[in-house]
Amino acid sequence: MMVWRQILITFMTQSDRVQTSVYFPKDVYDALVKWAEQEDRPISNLVVRIVSKAIEDRQKQQ
Known part of the structure; x- marks a missing residue:
């Protein structure tokens, strides 16, 4: 799992991400x-x- 995190950090720069809000039911x-x-x-x-x-x-599927 650690390798996946390192790859994600390597490929995803700050400009590649956007922030959003999601509201979940409590459960x-x-x-x-x-x-x-x-x-x-x-x-x-x-x-x-x-x-x-x-x-x-x-x-x-498409």
């Missing part, structure tokens, strides 16, 4: 917190990974 947020803690990563990083995978899967 979804709690599940994300638990998941992120289990993977020892910030929630924002976990959400980026989940959304990126969903976009990748969707593009494969």
Whole structure:
């Protein structure tokens, strides 16, 4: 997992990122917190990974 973080840091510069706000239902947020803690990563990083995978899967379907 550490290699993935190093690659992400290497390829993602400040200008490659944008900030947004997302409002989750409490139960979804709690599940994300638990998941992120289990993977020892910030929630924002976990959400980026989940959304990126969903976009990748969707593009494969089209």
